[in-house]
Amino acid sequence: MKVKELAEKLNLKVAAGEQGLDKEITGVYICDLLSWVMSHAQKGNVWITVQTNINVVAVAVLTEVSCIIIPENIEIDAKTIEKANTEGIAVLASSFNSYEIACGINNECKF
Amino acid sequence: MNANSNLIRYFFDLHIHTSLSPCASDDMTPNNIVNMALLKGLDFIAVTDHNSVGNVEAVMKCASDKDIVVIPGMEIESSEEVHLLCLFKTMESAAQMELFVKKHLPDIKNRPDIFGEQILYDEADNIIGYNENLLITATSLSVNRIKELADSLGGIVIPSHVDRDSFSIISNLGFIPEDLDFNIIEISKSISRDDVYHKFPYTKKYKVISNSDAHELYQISEPEEYFELSEKTVDCLFDHFRKIK
Numbered sequence: 001m002k003v004k005e006l007a008e009k010l011n012l013k014v015a016a017g018e019q020g021l022d023k024e025i026t027g028v029y030i031c032d033l034l035s036w037v038m039s040h041a042q043k044g045n046v047w048i049t050v051q052t053n054i055n056v057v058a059v060a061v062l063t064e065v066s067c068i069i070i071p072e073n074i075e076i077d078a079k080t081i082e083k084a085n086t087e088g089i090a091v092l093a094s095s096f097n098s099y100e101i102a103c104g105i106n107n108e109c110k111f
Numbered sequence: 112m113n114a115n116s117n118l119i120r121y122f123f124d125l126h127i128h129t130s131l132s133p134c135a136s137d138d139m140t141p142n143n144i145v146n147m148a149l150l151k152g153l154d155f156i157a158v159t160d161h162n163s164v165g166n167v168e169a170v171m172k173c174a175s176d177k178d179i180v181v182i183p184g185m186e187i188e189s190s191e192e193v194h195l196l197c198l199f200k201t202m203e204s205a206a207q208m209e210l211f212v213k214k215h216l217p218d219i220k221n222r223p224d225i226f227g228e229q230i231l232y233d234e235a236d237n238i239i240g241y242n243e244n245l246l247i248t249a250t251s252l253s254v255n256r257i258k259e260l261a262d263s264l265g266g267i268v269i270p271s272h273v274d275r276d277s278f279s280i281i282s283n284l285g286f287i288p289e290d291l292d293f294n295i296i297e298i299s300k301s302i303s304r305d306d307v308y309h310k311f312p313y314t315k316k317y318k319v320i321s322n323s324d325a326h327e328l329y330q331i332s333e334p335e336e337y338f339e340l341s342e343k344t345v346d347c348l349f350d351h352f353r354k355i356k
Binding site for chain 2: 038079
């Protein structure tokens with residue numbers, strides 16, 4: 001499944017990085033400690049995190065995750081959005097929490 | 112004449128908690144801290160409790176007739192759970208910073224049975240009260256916002272114990288954000304500069320200092336870390352901070 005389809009199915013708002021919506025999803029990774037994500041997230045993962053600092057974009061580029069989902073309507077820093085647009089990393093926003101989002105993804109595609 | 116010939120080594124420990132920090136020992140009173148720092152031969156100390164300056168003035172008053180300089184500060188916890196040492200030239204600036212911090216702390220009551228007491232002292236070590244609001248928790252201020260606010264008050268921000276696995280800018284944010292022009296970073300006493308440089312090579316571009324992060328009296332630093340300054344004054348120290356690039 002592509003990021004774009006997932007965003008539509010789970011009603012996620014595209015906050016940044018529209019160019020990245022065609023990436024293929026291969027799994028899910030949930031963690032907020034960016035140093036840990038850097039060494040454990042896998043290419044193609046949907047990454048769910050409450051962190052909205054600009055560094056999440058760099059970590060996403062480095063790990064080649066397919067997109068970032070920010071749960072619970074957390075406000076996203078303007079600099080993060082700018083950087084995500086530059087790097088083509090889709091940043092999706094949801095009102096649900098990380099667990100609920102993960103369950104939603106699981107309903108749509110099994111990994 | 113050599114411009115550097117008048118520089119003198121002044122020893123510092125810029126990260127000391129008082130008993131206001133719930134995790135610190137009840138022995139961390141103004142007089143105990145100042146006298147221990149004097150015994151150790153330190154010239155500059157900074158009082159950096161979690162998210163509060165409640166005991167800073169007492170420590171400054173206690174040291175006012177002694178040969179040691181007390182820098183007012185706080186260890187602020189950002190929304191990303193990153194600990195940042197924020198040091199100021201004056202008590203007034205530090206108190207202004209605390210106003211921002213107070214507004215952005217969650218309304219959670221301290222549970223002394225779990226976290227420890229948050230004791231407020233006067234300069235004679237008399238207990239004058241307790242801070243009831245839990246201090247050892249994250250504010251809703253981001254790292255960027257804390258840096259901006261501290262800069263606007265003429266303060267300096269030093270990311271705390273960047274080598275640690277928790278509450279550190281490197282562990283929580285993966286690396287030190289380039290857009291934040293920190294010039295000094297702190298490493299903990301449990302790691303050497305060489306090991307930090309090896310583990311995180313980009314830290315070489317920062318001035319790396321090591322403080323005690325003392326929560327107990329005996330942990331206050333030995334006279335090892337120093338700055339070379341022309342005078343033992345707050346102004347001179349802050350001028351030095353600003354020159355570090």
